[in-house]
Amino acid sequence: MAIDAATVRKVAHLARIKTPEDRLEVLAGELNGILAWIEQLDEVDIEGVEPMTSNVSQPLRLRDDVVTDGAKVGAVLSNAPKSADGFFVVPKVVE
Amino acid sequence: MTDLTKLTLKGALDGLKARDFSSEEITRAFLSNIEAANPTLNAYVEVTADKALDMARASDARLAKGEGGALEGAPLGIKDLFCTDGVQTTAGSNMLKGFVPPYESTVTANLWRDGAVMLGKLNMDEFAMGSSNETSAFGPVVNPWKSKTSNADLTPGGSSGGSASAVAGELCLAATASDTGGSIRQPAAFTGTVGIKPTYGRASRFGMVAFASSLDQAGPITKTVEDAAIFLRSMCSFDPKDSTSLDVETPDWTQALGKGVKGLRIGIPSEYVVDGMPAEQMELWEQGKTWLREAGAEIVDISLPHTKYALPTYYIIAPAEASSNLARYDGMRFGHRAEGAKSLTDLYETSRAEGFGKEVQRRLTIGAYVLSAGFYDAYYVKALKVRRRIAQDFDAVWDRVDAILTPSTPSAAFALGDKQIDPVTMYLNDVFTVTANLAGLPGISVPAGVDSGGLPLGLQVIGKALDEATVFQVADALEQAAGFVAKPEKWW
Numbered sequence: 001m002a003i004d005a006a007t008v009r010k011v012a013h014l015a016r017i018k019t020p021e022d023r024l025e026v027l028a029g030e031l032n033g034i035l036a037w038i039e040q041l042d043e044v045d046i047e048g049v050e051p052m053t054s055n056v057s058q059p060l061r062l063r064d065d066v067v068t069d070g071a072k073v074g075a076v077l078s079n080a081p082k083s084a085d086g087f088f089v090v091p092k093v094v095e
Numbered sequence: 096m097t098d099l100t101k102l103t104l105k106g107a108l109d110g111l112k113a114r115d116f117s118s119e120e121i122t123r124a125f126l127s128n129i130e131a132a133n134p135t136l137n138a139y140v141e142v143t144a145d146k147a148l149d150m151a152r153a154s155d156a157r158l159a160k161g162e163g164g165a166l167e168g169a170p171l172g173i174k175d176l177f178c179t180d181g182v183q184t185t186a187g188s189n190m191l192k193g194f195v196p197p198y199e200s201t202v203t204a205n206l207w208r209d210g211a212v213m214l215g216k217l218n219m220d221e222f223a224m225g226s227s228n229e230t231s232a233f234g235p236v237v238n239p240w241k242s243k244t245s246n247a248d249l250t251p252g253g254s255s256g257g258s259a260s261a262v263a264g265e266l267c268l269a270a271t272a273s274d275t276g277g278s279i280r281q282p283a284a285f286t287g288t289v290g291i292k293p294t295y296g297r298a299s300r301f302g303m304v305a306f307a308s309s310l311d312q313a314g315p316i317t318k319t320v321e322d323a324a325i326f327l328r329s330m331c332s333f334d335p336k337d338s339t340s341l342d343v344e345t346p347d348w349t350q351a352l353g354k355g356v357k358g359l360r361i362g363i364p365s366e367y368v369v370d371g372m373p374a375e376q377m378e379l380w381e382q383g384k385t386w387l388r389e390a391g392a393e394i395v396d397i398s399l400p401h402t403k404y405a406l407p408t409y410y411i412i413a414p415a416e417a418s419s420n421l422a423r424y425d426g427m428r429f430g431h432r433a434e435g436a437k438s439l440t441d442l443y444e445t446s447r448a449e450g451f452g453k454e455v456q457r458r459l460t461i462g463a464y465v466l467s468a469g470f471y472d473a474y475y476v477k478a479l480k481v482r483r484r485i486a487q488d489f490d491a492v493w494d495r496v497d498a499i500l501t502p503s504t505p506s507a508a509f510a511l512g513d514k515q516i517d518p519v520t521m522y523l524n525d526v527f528t529v530t531a532n533l534a535g536l537p538g539i540s541v542p543a544g545v546d547s548g549g550l551p552l553g554l555q556v557i558g559k560a561l562d563e564a565t566v567f568q569v570a571d572a573l574e575q576a577a578g579f580v581a582k583p584e585k586w587w
Contacts, residue, residue: 003464007464011463012460013444014464015447015459015460017451017459017460018445019448027460030517030518031460033518033519034410037407037410037519038474041408041411041478043404044404044480046477046480049483049484050483051479051482052482052483052486053479055309055533055535056341056535061338061342063335072197075197075198078195078197079195079196079429080428081432082432088428090427091439
């Protein structure tokens with residue numbers, strides 16, 4: 001499953017990372033190196049094995065459906081690149 | 096007067112309690128060491144001198160009244176991925192430069208509750224993705240140790256390189272760190288310090304900048320095993336704000352010390368060997384077995400057959416989780432926002448390209464790839480299945496052994512720049528530590544010897560889930576037997 005420059009372009013877009021054209025081949029080479037190394041997993045017998053998504057065996061806790069925190073507009077906005085009147089300000093997204 | 100910065104955490108706590116010296120005095124001593132050393136070692140990314148002195152004076156007031164918590168007055172360093180209220184927290188990334196959390200991580204809140212003093216924030220690999228501290232946006236940390244045979248600057252390891260360098264260089268009594276694939280234990284091994292990753296779920300992840308949530312776990316880097324036992328107890332707690340936090344009691348692990356290992360069964364996994372491993376590391380492992388056997392433990396040969404698959408499994412799961420976790424950095428609500436973008440997508444893509452360094456971009460790209468349509472089952476789901484095989488390897492031996500002894504790393508500290516040739520070479524650093532993350536088990540690295548260049552080497556003890564007590568018990572026996580007292584010669 002070798003990765004080419006076009007695949008890197010597509011995946012970089014999925015990851016939302018702008019990647020200059022002249023970097024695509026370099027990245028493709030690096031990713032192929034890593035994936036070739038990862039391919040040794042094909043040797044493992046995983047027949048009938050359940051995927052392990054967590055190493056905590058307890059079920060996720062449920063909490064009471066009540067408000068526990070909030071009304072912290074100032075704190076929430078304190079690191080915003082731009083804000084005004086209690087809102088985040090983002091660039092125009094609808095033409 | 097004795098140099099207060101050379102004390103262990105335990106020694107300092109005793110001295111503070113006995114009022115032999117004040118918290119302000121020892122805090123000033125560390126601040127002065129930091130001022131002299133940091134331009135060279137680059138361990139701290141921010142020094143919070145005023146805050147430290149305020150906290151120290153408050154501790155002194157409590158100590159004067161005969162009050163105080165378990166860490167009262169002790170000056171500590173904090174890895175820069177723990178959110179600290181009002182103090183910049185960057186996780187070593189340009190993405191978060193200028194980010195000032197309006198809240199405190201649970202781990203650090205526990206430390207302040209117990210009276211600790213914060214000296215500042217410690218350098219690290221960007222978003223904890225690295226094994227040499229070279230991916231930090233603040234530049235690499237330098238190891239206080241140098242080889243007798245070369246003057247080259249060495250890595251302190253990573254990702255908790257700042258924590259390890261600061262403890263080894265007497266720039267704090269002890270430091271917080273975090274471990275996703277070995278980021279506490281490998282730097283500890285490279286700097287002659289002790290580092291423990293507890294059972295997954297012991298320490299809260301709330302307020303820790305996330306890398307790979309099913310693997311990330313906080314722990315301390317300290318000078319001694321006893322210091323680690325004291326410090327870890329303060330860090331751990333059940334926390335409703337972390338959905339995977341374990342609702343279990345945090346024991347007093349110092350009770351496990353001094354008990355010896357008579358009658359304990361110690362497993363030696365035949366798979367913990369890699370090509371090109373220096374003879375000295377192999378000899379140290381043999382020596383470790385001998386020490387434990389002479390102390391009355393039974394040495395049991397075991398097999399953990401899926402060990403070699405742990406790193407490739409990790410390099411699917413960790414990037415996959417990272418690509419999901421780091422999706423939050425979109426330039427909208429916090430973090431870096433690019434100027435002059437032409438569209439919303441362009442704004443996301445440019446902000447992230449500018450904010451993230453090369454290794455982070457590489458891992459996010461791998462993560463997006465293994466999660467993408469058509470490859471999800473072939474990579475991600477397969478890795479989750481192999482992860483279970485790795486965990487089952489451990490499950491299968493716990494009826495025969497009480498703890499497992501391995502080398503901590505394949506080698507001693509290497510020179511900065513040495514392993515940047517290709518990513519996989521760098522990844523191999525974590526080959527002996529990553530299994531404990533995948534299986535959620537506690538693991539400690541203890542300094543046990545030096546190589547021919549005089550550089551420290553570590554031995555690792557892995558234990559059953561929630562059985563840190565046995566891990567500390569064995570680590571204590573190794574520390575006693577090794578009598579490791581070497582310190583880096585001060586050149587900075």
